[in-house]
Amino acid sequence: MAREEQAERMIPLVGGLYRTHGVVTSIHGRRLIGLSSIDLIKAHKFARQAGAQAMSMDASTAVLEALAELKPGPASLDIARLHQAHRERGEGASLVDFLRGELADILDSRTETAEPRDVVLYGFGRIGRLVARLLIAHAGNGAGLRLRAIVVRKGSEDDLAKRASLLRRDSVHGPFAGTLTIDEEANSILANGTLIQVIYSNDPATVDYTEYGIDDAIVVDNTGRWRDREGLEQHLRSTGVSRVLLTAPGKGDIKNIVYGINHDQITDADTVLSAASCxxxxxxxxxxxxxxxxxxxxxxxxxxxxxxxxxxxxxxxxxxxxxxxxxxxxxxxxxxxxxxxxxxxxxxxxxxxxxxxxxxxxxxxxxxxxxxxxxxxxxxxxxxxxxxxxxxxxxxxxxxxxxxxxxxxxxxxxxxxxxxxxxxxxxxxxxxxxxxxxxxxxEFGYSCQVLRVIEEMAGTHPTVMPPRxxxxxxxxxxxxx
The missing domain is CATH 3.30.360.10 (Dihydrodipicolinate Reductase; domain 2)
Known part of the structure; x- marks a missing residue:
């Protein structure tokens, strides 16, 4: 009961850092955002099971409170490793003072406001819907990636309701975490405050995305219908599109990106990329x-x-x-x-x-x-x-x-x-x-990798601290x- 009470005090600290400053907190890779008090306790328990140095709830709370005081810029922060670094290298410095030096780079960038980048999902199958869930969950304070539209072929008169229902309910991954509202007249879905335009098209080259206020967008092609450069470059002929990412192995000279391995090979000149396979x-x-x-x-x-x-x-x-x-x-x-x-x-x-x-x-x-x-x-x-x-x-x-x-x-x-x-x-x-x-x-693990590649393409992937x-x-x- 005492641990639950402490976890309940941690929840607003975790949420405030994310919503206000764009800070994603974790314990040895276990994200803390949106977790219940029981899940927070389990995240601490995992560290012991994995053979890492155990971290107490008191220590986690202290790091979170110090971060809230420092108000860092957007970053992905492993609070367990920051706590361990303070124990090993703190040399008598207070936690706040140590973290001020350790996180100097992101403290210096905290006044910079990242411009949101429009994302369009072309196709709305298994991967498309999971990537949509991730984009909505990562909307945070509005900076970074912004899901603006999905493009599909109209399947029935009640197509919009059916698409929203598939996003709301999933037999494998469970219900959508939040609320969904559909607007039949505007042909849109409002998901946790993210307004998603549903566009019906059979031709990737003919959509004018600027009609919907979308520009310089990254189109994520989830259909698998086109896998070579010629086919995927059809998207670039649509107004408002600047880059394309395929969620399947690319053919020919298309770079197949596995985030963590070769994402550093992505350049501004790469207009068509592949996120390889699961x-x-x-x-x-x-x-x-x-x-x-x-x-x-x-x-x-x-x-x-x-x-x-x-x-x-x-x-x-x-x-x-x-x-x-x-x-x-x-x-x-x-x-x-x-x-x-x-x-x-x-x-x-x-x-x-x-x-x-x-x-x-x-x-x-x-x-x-x-x-x-x-x-x-x-x-x-x-x-x-x-x-x-x-x-x-x-x-x-x-x-x-x-x-x-x-x-x-x-x-x-x-x-x-x-x-x-x-x-x-x-x-x-x-x-x-x-x-x-x-x-x-x-499905989900791969979708997380896809999201990381999109962030890299958009230049919005948060700084990871401590460094790998x-x-x-x-x-x-x-x-x-």
């Missing part, structure tokens, strides 16, 4: 971490993947091999380009990976099995400790999570913000051969992992 986003960060520490000679990636909309519910004609058979009744062997796609984001692994996939009768959350031949012999405990450290401290901590539990199953990872979650108890190591199991929410570290096998002891 599987590529799940496995590339883990592979990058392992390759950096041990080296990967070769490997095979087997994905056990939930069924998707491109399969048939019951047996019927399908242009793809085996995908015509009932997705709800069968395991279906199919192809995956994820292993080859890794090399687009991580060229060091070009030609070293093969891959295949099995679609299974679950609606969400998939599992990638990485069977790797390493250049350097490994030890199971050492490899797991290293991957745990990567999930807590490294530049990939937004992408890689780690768990050790004998009881977890796929549904436990629905709603994960990370691209992939290493299942430490499943790890197998035999000298220079390793098998690593990576869970991933192929370069985790090595040698540095784990110093990190306390």
């Amino acid at each position: 599987t590529t986003n799940a496995i590339t960060p883990v592979l990058a971490a392992i390759d950096e520490a041990y080296g990967i000679r070769r490997g095979h990636v087997e994905t056990v993947h939930s069924y998707t909309n491109d399969q048939n519910l019951i047996d019927n004609f399908h242009t793809g091999a085996r995908r015509g058979r009932s997705a709800a009744l069968n395991m279906v062997i199919t192809e995956t380009g994820a292993a080859k796609a890794v090399s687009k984001a991580l060229p060091d692994l070009a030609g070293k990976l093969t891959g295949s996939a099995i679609r299974v009768p679950t609606p969400d959350v998939s599992l990638a099995i990485l069977n790797l031949s390493l250049e350097k012999a490994a030890d199971r405990e050492e490899l797991n400790s290293y991957l745990r450290a990567v999930s807590l401290h490294s530049k990939l901590r937004q992408q890689v999570d780690y768990i050790e539990s004998q009881e977890v199953v796929s549904t436990d990872f629905v709603g994960s913000h990370r691209a992939g979650i290493v299942d430490g108890l499943a790890t197998i190591v035999d000298d220079d051969n390793a098998v690593v199991y990576v869970w991933y929410d192929n 570290e370069n985790v090595t096998l040698e540095s784990m002891a110093a990190l306390g992992v």
Whole structure:
């Protein structure tokens, strides 16, 4: 009861920092925004389970109060790591004074007001609706990304009501967190104060977005209908569009971006980009971490993947091999380009990976099995400790999570913000051969990666503090992992 009471005092501090200053707070990667008192307690408990240094509710409250006093600019702040830094390097300084020096860069930028950037969702399927939820939830104080419109083909006379209903209710991810109001006359949806114009069009090149007050917009194409530059550049012929992001693997010379791996390759000249696939986003960060520490000679990636909309519910004609058979009744062997796609984001692994996939009768959350031949012999405990450290401290901590539990199953990872979650108890190591199991929410976790790429394109991704570290096998002891 005492912890609940303390968590209840933390909630307005977390909310005030976000709404007023654009500060996203977390504890070892667990976002605190919008959490209940019980969820805040669970976020503190997770740190102990993950092998990180435990943080008390008192310490969290003290950091939050200090941040509220300092009024920093927009940033993503891990309060657990800021608290740990104060304990290790504070040298007698008060928490406020220490944080004033530690966060000097974002304190200097707090007077800068970020211009909001218009975002349009072209297509409103599984990924489109989840990205919409994320954009609405990240609206914060109005700066940053601003969802302005969705573009769809009109399916029925009550199309608007049906689109809003699908946004409001989701069989996998639960109800929309907030309120939705539709305006039939204006053809719009008001979602938690975000006004979304619904535009009906069959041609991506003919929409005049400026008619709706939308300009310099990033169009996120969720249809998968066009995957090459020629097809996607149709969007750029519409008035009010400046850039396009595809939520599927891009073909030809289109850059496939896995946030955390190669997002720094995005330039202002890139008008068309791809956020790669859900599987590529799940496995590339883990592979990058392992390759950096041990080296990967070769490997095979087997994905056990939930069924998707491109399969048939019951047996019927399908242009793809085996995908015509009932997705709800069968395991279906199919192809995956994820292993080859890794090399687009991580060229060091070009030609070293093969891959295949099995679609299974679950609606969400998939599992990638990485069977790797390493250049350097490994030890199971050492490899797991290293991957745990990567999930807590490294530049990939937004992408890689780690768990050790004998009881977890796929549904436990629905709603994960990370691209992939290493299942430490499943790890197998035999000298220079390793098998690593990576869970991933192929819908929500991927959508979070898509959002990060949009933020990078718009220049609105918050500064991450403390800065990400370069985790090595040698540095784990110093990190306390």
